[in-house]
Amino acid sequence: MKFNPALVALTLGSFTIGLTEFSPMGLLPVIANDLGISIPTAGMVVTAYAFGVTIFAPAVTLAAGRMARNRLLVLLALLLTAGNLLAVLSPSYEVLLVARVLTALCQGTFFGVGALVAASLVPPNRQAGAVAAVFMGLTVANVAGVPAMTYLGEYSGWRVPFMVITALGLVSALALTRALPHIPTKGGVDAKAEIGVMLRRPVLAALGMTVMTSTGQFTVFTYVAPMLQNTTGVSAQMITLALVIVGLGMTVGNSLGGRAADKSLQVTLVVTLVSLIVLLIALKLVLTQLIPTLLLLFIWGGLCFALVPTMQMRVMRAAQNAPTLASSVNIGAFNLGNGLGAVVGGAVLNAGFDYPEIPLVSAAVFAIPLVFLLAQGAGARTQAHRYG
Structure with missing residues (x-):
C-alpha cells in the first residue's frame, strides 16, 4: 500500500x-505504591477503561452522528489527550479512575x-488492508510501546509515561487535522x-463472532505469563521476550490478515480459525519445550490479529447501509471478549485443571464461530442451488 x-x-x-489502554497493566505496582492502594485496587484502572469502552462506544457514536468525520476524530484525539493529562x-x-x-x-x-x-x-x-493499517497502531503499542512505558515508569514513576502519552495524543490531533480531508456525514447519522x-x-451474528474470536484469543493471552512459568520454568526476562515475540506475530498477522481479507473474507476467516x-492443540503438546512453544506463540499471535481487520470488515459489510454504529460497537465487542477470555481461562484453573x-479450551471457543461459518456457508450454497 502506497504512503498515505x-x-x-x-x-x-x-x-x-x-x-492508553495497555500501559497501566505494566505500571500497576508503581501506581499502587504511589497512591497507597493494593494491586487489585490499582487493577481497576484497567477494568474501568475496558468496560467504559464497551458501554460508551454506541452512546458517543450516536451523540456525534452529525459531526464531520474528520472533526470527530480530531475531537476524540483531544479528549484522549485531556484524559491522559488529568x-x-x-x-x-x-x-485517576475518572481520568480513565x-x-x-x-x-x-x-x-x-x-x-x-x-476504507473510504x-x-x-x-x-x-486500510482497516488493518489503522489497527496496526494497536499492535505496535503492544510490541514496543507498552514495554517502553513500563521501563520508563519503573525508573521515573507512573506519571511520566502518562505525560508521554499525553504528548502523543496532542501530536495525533495535529496530524489528523493536517492529513484528513473534510468528510461530511451526508446529512448526519440517523x-x-x-x-x-x-x-x-447478520450484523448481530458478526458482532457475536467478534466476541467469540476475542474470547478465544484472551483465554490464552491473559494467562501466557503464568502458563510459561508453570510449564517451562522460564525467567521473568524470558517471559518478557515471549510477549514481545507474540506482539511481533500480531503485527505481522494484522497486516497479512488485512491483505487476505481483501481477497476473500470468508476464506480468510475459515482458514484462520482452522x-x-x-495450533492450539499442538501448543498444548509442546508447552514443556521452550523453543517450539515460542515459535507457536509467534504464529498464534499472527493468526489472532489476522482476525481483527477481518472481523471489523465483516461487521462493516453486514451493516453497509448504516455502518457507523455497528463499526463502533464492534470495538466494544472486542473488549467484551477480552474480559470473557480472562473469565474462561480463570474458570479452567478454578475447576482444578492445569x-x-x-x-x-481456547481451541473449543474458536470452534464455535468456525461451526457457525461453515453452517452459514452450507446454507448459502443450498439456497443458491435451490433457486439456481
Missing part, C-alpha cells in the same frame, strides 16, 4: 489509544469511525436507522 498521510495519522491515533495530574486514586473513564470515551468511536474513514480513502479492493441496522441478524484450532488445558 491520512492512514499514517489514523495509525498514530490508534497507537496512542493502544498505549491522569498525570491526579491527586488521588478516585481522580474519560479516555475510554474515545476508543470505540475512534476505531469504529476511523475504520470507516480508512482507498479503492474497494484495498479496504481491509440513530433510528443505525440501531435498526445493527439489530439485524489454523488456530490446530495450564496446558487452557489452549484446548
Whole structure:
C-alpha cells in the first residue's frame, strides 16, 4: 500500500489509544505504591477503561452522528489527550479512575469511525488492508510501546509515561487535522436507522463472532505469563521476550490478515480459525519445550490479529447501509471478549485443571464461530442451488 498521510495519522491515533489502554497493566505496582492502594485496587484502572469502552462506544457514536468525520476524530484525539493529562495530574486514586473513564470515551468511536474513514480513502479492493493499517497502531503499542512505558515508569514513576502519552495524543490531533480531508456525514447519522441496522441478524451474528474470536484469543493471552512459568520454568526476562515475540506475530498477522481479507473474507476467516484450532492443540503438546512453544506463540499471535481487520470488515459489510454504529460497537465487542477470555481461562484453573488445558479450551471457543461459518456457508450454497 502506497504512503498515505491520512492512514499514517489514523495509525498514530490508534497507537496512542493502544498505549492508553495497555500501559497501566505494566505500571500497576508503581501506581499502587504511589497512591497507597493494593494491586487489585490499582487493577481497576484497567477494568474501568475496558468496560467504559464497551458501554460508551454506541452512546458517543450516536451523540456525534452529525459531526464531520474528520472533526470527530480530531475531537476524540483531544479528549484522549485531556484524559491522559488529568491522569498525570491526579491527586488521588478516585481522580485517576475518572481520568480513565474519560479516555475510554474515545476508543470505540475512534476505531469504529476511523475504520470507516480508512476504507473510504482507498479503492474497494484495498479496504481491509486500510482497516488493518489503522489497527496496526494497536499492535505496535503492544510490541514496543507498552514495554517502553513500563521501563520508563519503573525508573521515573507512573506519571511520566502518562505525560508521554499525553504528548502523543496532542501530536495525533495535529496530524489528523493536517492529513484528513473534510468528510461530511451526508446529512448526519440517523440513530433510528443505525440501531435498526445493527439489530439485524447478520450484523448481530458478526458482532457475536467478534466476541467469540476475542474470547478465544484472551483465554490464552491473559494467562501466557503464568502458563510459561508453570510449564517451562522460564525467567521473568524470558517471559518478557515471549510477549514481545507474540506482539511481533500480531503485527505481522494484522497486516497479512488485512491483505487476505481483501481477497476473500470468508476464506480468510475459515482458514484462520482452522489454523488456530490446530495450533492450539499442538501448543498444548509442546508447552514443556521452550523453543517450539515460542515459535507457536509467534504464529498464534499472527493468526489472532489476522482476525481483527477481518472481523471489523465483516461487521462493516453486514451493516453497509448504516455502518457507523455497528463499526463502533464492534470495538466494544472486542473488549467484551477480552474480559470473557480472562473469565474462561480463570474458570479452567478454578475447576482444578492445569495450564496446558487452557489452549484446548481456547481451541473449543474458536470452534464455535468456525461451526457457525461453515453452517452459514452450507446454507448459502443450498439456497443458491435451490433457486439456481
